[in-house]
Structure formats: structure tokens, C-alpha cells
Amino acid sequence: xxxxxxxxxxxxxxxxxxxxxxxxxxxxxxxxxxxxxxxxxxxxxxxxxxxxxxxxxxxxxxxxxxxxxxxxxxxxxxxxxxxxxxxxxxxxxxxxxxxxxxxxxxxxxxxxxxxxxxxxxxxxxxxxxxxxxxxxxxxxxxxxxxxxxxxxxxxxxxxxxxxxxxxxxxxxxxxxxxxxxxxxxxxxxxxxxxxxxxxxxxxxxxxxxxxxxxxxxxxxxxxxxxxxxxxxxxxxxxxxxxxxxxxxxxxxxxxxxxxxxxxxxxxxxxxxxxxxxxxxxxxxxxxxxxxxxxxxxxxxxxxxxxxxxxxxxxxxxxxxxxxxxxxxxxxxxxxxxxxxxxxxxxxxxxxxxxxxxxxxxxxxxxxxxxxxxxxxxxxxxxxxxxxxxxxxxxxxxxxxxxxxxxxxxxxxxxxxxxxxxxxxxxxxxxxxxxxxxxxxxxxxxxxxxxxxxxxxxxxxxx
RNA sequence: UCCUCAGUAGCUCAAUUGGUUAGAGCAUCUGACUGUUAAUCAGAGGGUUCCAGGUUCAAGUCCUGGCUGGGGAGCCA
Numbered sequence: 001x002x003x004x005x006x007x008x009x010x011x012x013x014x015x016x017x018x019x020x021x022x023x024x025x026x027x028x029x030x031x032x033x034x035x036x037x038x039x040x041x042x043x044x045x046x047x048x049x050x051x052x053x054x055x056x057x058x059x060x061x062x063x064x065x066x067x068x069x070x071x072x073x074x075x076x077x078x079x080x081x082x083x084x085x086x087x088x089x090x091x092x093x094x095x096x097x098x099x100x101x102x103x104x105x106x107x108x109x110x111x112x113x114x115x116x117x118x119x120x121x122x123x124x125x126x127x128x129x130x131x132x133x134x135x136x137x138x139x140x141x142x143x144x145x146x147x148x149x150x151x152x153x154x155x156x157x158x159x160x161x162x163x164x165x166x167x168x169x170x171x172x173x174x175x176x177x178x179x180x181x182x183x184x185x186x187x188x189x190x191x192x193x194x195x196x197x198x199x200x201x202x203x204x205x206x207x208x209x210x211x212x213x214x215x216x217x218x219x220x221x222x223x224x225x226x227x228x229x230x231x232x233x234x235x236x237x238x239x240x241x242x243x244x245x246x247x248x249x250x251x252x253x254x255x256x257x258x259x260x261x262x263x264x265x266x267x268x269x270x271x272x273x274x275x276x277x278x279x280x281x282x283x284x285x286x287x288x289x290x291x292x293x294x295x296x297x298x299x300x301x302x303x304x305x306x307x308x309x310x311x312x313x314x315x316x317x318x319x320x321x322x323x324x325x326x327x328x329x330x331x332x333x334x335x336x337x338x339x340x341x342x343x344x345x346x347x348x349x350x351x352x353x354x355x356x357x358x359x360x361x362x363x364x365x366x367x368x369x370x371x372x373x374x375x376x377x378x379x380x381x382x383x384x385x386x387x388x389x390x391x392x393x394x395x396x397x398x399x400x401x402x403x404x405x406x407x408x409x410x411x412x413x414x415x416x417x418x419x420x421x422x423x424x425x426x427x428x429x430x431x432x433x434x435x436x437x438x439x440x441x442x443x444x445x446x447x448x449x450x451x452x453x454x455x456x457x458x459x460x461x462x
Numbered sequence: 463u464c465c466u467c468a469g470u471a472g473c474u475c476a477a478u479u480g481g482u483u484a485g486a487g488c489a490u491c492u493g494a495c496u497g498u499u500a501a502u503c504a505g506a507g508g509g510u511u512c513c514a515g516g517u518u519c520a521a522g523u524c525c526u527g528g529c530u531g532g533g534g535a536g537c538c539a
Binding site: 207324 | 463472473474488489490491494495496497498499500501502529530531532533534535536537538539
């Protein structure tokens with residue numbers, strides 16, 4: 001007999017139909033002769049209630065059906081006598097695939113703290129909370145591919161291992177096959193990377209953007225969606241050493257086209273999750289963040305405010321707020337400043353553009369004023385910067401000048417510079433931190449809870 | 463990396479000014495209960511008080527160092 005997923009049964013129940021379901025026991029309770037099992041198979045946050053009449057089964061066997069055990073149940077779907085569910089499966093036959101020792105199984109029926117669940121990341125997907133989160137994560141990832149595919153973007157696979165360390169986005173993890181206990185050295189005492197696997201120093205990527213631009217300047221519109229790595233010693237609820245980033249890059253887009261895309265894109269993902277994960281969102285809304293669903297709807301209908309950095313500084317200076325960090329033109333915006341702008345002043349997502357060139361990356365297009373660059377940061381309530389992007393510098397001479405000013409070795413970026421030499425074109429792009437988006441979509445407050453296996457300083461278990 | 467708070471049973475927490483044999487709820491186990499809903503009721507078992515030193519007649523409690531975790535900040539996405 002073919003197995004049916006619980007989600008399908010609950011979506012389209014056929015009374016008196018015989019079904020085979022397979023999953024894990026969430027709870028098992030009995031009143032005298034009748035046993036009730038809440039079965040979950042991961043297809044939905046909802047459980048299917050299995051009803052077992054003890055007289056049809058061996059009572060010793062039923063004792064082995066403990067919380068966490070994996071079973072298959074063949075039975076008849078009937079209307080439930082209980083109030084909490086409309087249908088239930090009356091068991092005809094139960095197969096026990098994997099027992100679960102109740103004495104040592106760390107998950108109990110009652111709730112656990114998120115901190116504790118992080119220490120058992122191998123088991124936490126079995127909880128309602130993490131089931132919801134990872135289903136939403138999947139839906140969001142699927143929506144991202146769907147969105148770009150519909151619009152003719154090419155999914156470009158940029159390298160994980162990179163020879164360039166000039167992206168300037170953070171400290172990098174080294175990749176090597178050299179024997180660390182017996183390193184080869186050059187005559188002048190440096191490590192001899194010519195003997196390494198790639199014959200040069202290599203690292204894990206901190207961004208696929210530079211390679212993404214190469215794709216955009218050939219294929220038109222591309223996006224990347226893959227893991228990125230930052231070896232920063234960041235210990236916050238918003239940072240990971242390994243995280244997933246989405247980086248679209250578009251030829252012939254200026255900064256305004258870029259902003260339009262960013263806003264449309266992020267709203268699409270939110271809408272997709274609202275439409276496709278109502279049960280999961282409702283669970284998280286009830287359990288963790290009562291304003292989650294309202295907030296998602298609210299962002300959908302708000303037009304993001306678009307302001308320049310210079311305007312933002314003026315707003316902050318006029319604010320009469322007592323900021324810890326001083327506000328002046330040229331200063332980078334601190335978390336407290338961003339929070340004031342988003343949550344108190346504009347009260348909606350904002351896009352800040354045209355930052356001073358000194359506080360932004362070398363590849364951003366210089367404005368005519370010679371002082372600011374066509375950068376754009378999208379700031380969200382609760383989570384801060386969710387997107388960073390810019391129109392890219394497409395003028396060879398200006399880009400080369402910036403490279404030299406910042407002492408970036410030309411030998412490392414020659415290939416990047418060449419795109420501006422051979423048929424350069426205006427183009428733009430941005431990067432979206434997938435887990436930051438997940439924080440917003442799920443209402444979770446710690447980024448370690450929206451990725452299955454978080455990598456953070458001093459933590460690479462599992 | 464900086465600031466700050468914390469670490470006691472499987473989990474969540476309590477333990478007076480440093481003072482007897484470190485407690486409770488949940489979980490687990492045993493039993494009861496003829497339809498339960500994180501069932502309920504009764505009983506039982508369960509502790510290297512994060513680690514290493516130190517002060518003291520006496521340390522879960524005070525001191526020093528370390529480790530781990532939470533919150534805030536920086537770096538950023």
C-alpha cells in the first residue's frame with residue numbers, strides 16, 4: 001500500500017478511506033483501552049491523531065510506541081469524536097520502524113528553550129518550532145529561484161573557493177591542503193603557497209558579487225544563491241560565520257532600477273511565504289511573535305521610503321535624540337541611528353542611498369559630486385540592514401583609481417578590471433542575507449535558529 | 463573583540479546573611495482512569511551545584527582564572 005503524507009490527508013480527507021501513514025510519535029497517551037498517538041511526518045506542523053484500541057493489539061507492543069519512535073500505521077480515516085481535530089486514523093496495523101528510549105531521548109512533550117535546542121541541533125528539526133522554520137526556509141528559497149526564473153535571470157554558480165581576497169567584506173577562512181605541522185617556506189621566510197593544492201593562496205568566498213558581475217556583463221541578468229563565509233569574530237544574534245546570500249546582478253540597471261527590483265523582490269518572497277506557509281506562520285505567530293503575520297502584511301502594503309544618506313544625517317541631527325555615537329556627515333550610520341530612522345521617524349522599511357565613498361566599497365559608482373557613491377542599503381524594522389547594494393563603477397579609469405587609492409593589488413583584480421575595458425556597461429546589483437530575511441519571515445530573534453546547522457565562533461558541532 | 467548577566471536533576475527554575483541530609487514543576491518509571499488533546503490523579507527513582515584553584519570551622523552561595531551560554535555594542539548580510 002502506498003504511503004500518504006499527513007498534509008495531504010488533512011488537506012483532502014476522505015472518510016472511510018484506508019491510508020498508510022509513516023512518521024514520528026509526538027505524544028502517546030491512553031485512557032484504559034484506548035490509545036491516542038499524535039503522529040507527525042514533517043509535511044505539516046499539524047499532527048494526525050492515531051486511535052488504537054488495545055484489544056486489537058499486544059499491550060507490550062503498544063508500550064514500545066514512545067515519544068520520538070518512528071512508526072507506520074495502516075488504518076481507516078474516520079471523523080473524530082474529539083474536538084481538537086476533525087478526522088483521525090483508526091489503526092488496523094502498526095509497524096514500529098525505530099524505537100526511541102524515553103529515558104534518554106532529549107525531547108520531551110513539553111516545550112524546550114531555544115538555547116537548549118541549539119545544543120541538540122541534530123534533533124531539533126523534530127520540534128514543531130523548527131519544523132515550521134525549515135519549511136518556511138524551503139518555501140522562501142524556492143520562491144527566490146521562482147521569482148528570478150520568471151524574470152529571465154540566470155542562476156550563476158560562483159565559486160566557493162576563491163583566489164581573490166580583495167572583496168573587502170570581511171576576514172576570510174583559508175583553504176589549504178598544506179601540512180600545517182610541516183609548512184613549506186620560501187627563502188624569505190614566507191609560507192610557500194606555490195606548493196599548495198591550487199598553487200596559490202585560496203580562501204572561502206565572502207561574496208559572489210565580483211564573479212556575478214562577470215556573468216551580468218554577458219548574460220544580462222543573473223543571480224547567485226549560495227553559502228558565503230566570514231571569519232569575523234562576531235558574537236551576535238544577527239551574524240553567522242557561514243550564511244547564505246542572494247546576489248542579483250543586472251546589466252543596464254541604474255540605482256533606481258536596482259531599488260525597484262530589491263523592493264519588488266523582497267515583497268514577492270514575503271507574499272509567497274504568506275500564501276504558502278499559513279500554518280507554519282500561525283504557529284510561530286502564536287508561540288513567539290504575536291505581531292509576525294500583521295507585520296508581514298504591513299510591509300507588503302508600505303512603499304519603502306527612499307532617502308539619501310545626506311537627508312538621513314539631517315533627520316538625525318534634527319531629532320533631539322540622545323545618540324551614543326555622534327552624528328555628522330561622513331560618519332557611518334550606527335545601529336541606533338538606523339533604528340531611529342526605521343522605527344521612529346519613517347516607521348516603515350527605508351532605502352538609504354548615496355553614501356560617502358569613504359565608508360563604502362571600491363566598486364561602487366562615483367556620483368558627479370565626487371564625494372558620494374550610488375550605494376543603497378535597505379533597512380528593515382527589528383533586524384536592520386537586510387540588503388546592501390549599489391550601482392557599480394563601470395568607468396575603467398575611475399575604478400582603477402579607486403583600486404589604487406585603496407591599495408588593492410591589481411594582480412588580484414585584473415580580470416574584474418577587464419570587464420570595464422571590454423564593452424563595459426552600466427550595471428547594478430545587491431546582496432541579501434538569506435538568514436536575515438528568515439529572521440523577518442519567522443519572527444525569530446536569533447539567527448542561529450533560522451539555519452539548520454549554525455556556524456559561529458567556537459561552534460561547528462554537527 | 464568589548465560591556466553585561468548567567469551556569470544547580472533529562473528540561474525550566476528555587477535554595478534567606480556563608481550554616482542540618484540542595485528543593486519544586488515538568489519529563490521518565492509504576493499504578494489508576496471507557497475518547498484523550500502538551501490528558502488527569504497517586505506513588506517512585508533521579509544531583510561531581512560548569513571546570514581548576516583559593517578564603518573559611520563551614521562554600522551552590524565569597525575571591526581568582528578559565529570554559530560555555532544569553533543580552534547589548536562593534537564588524538557586516
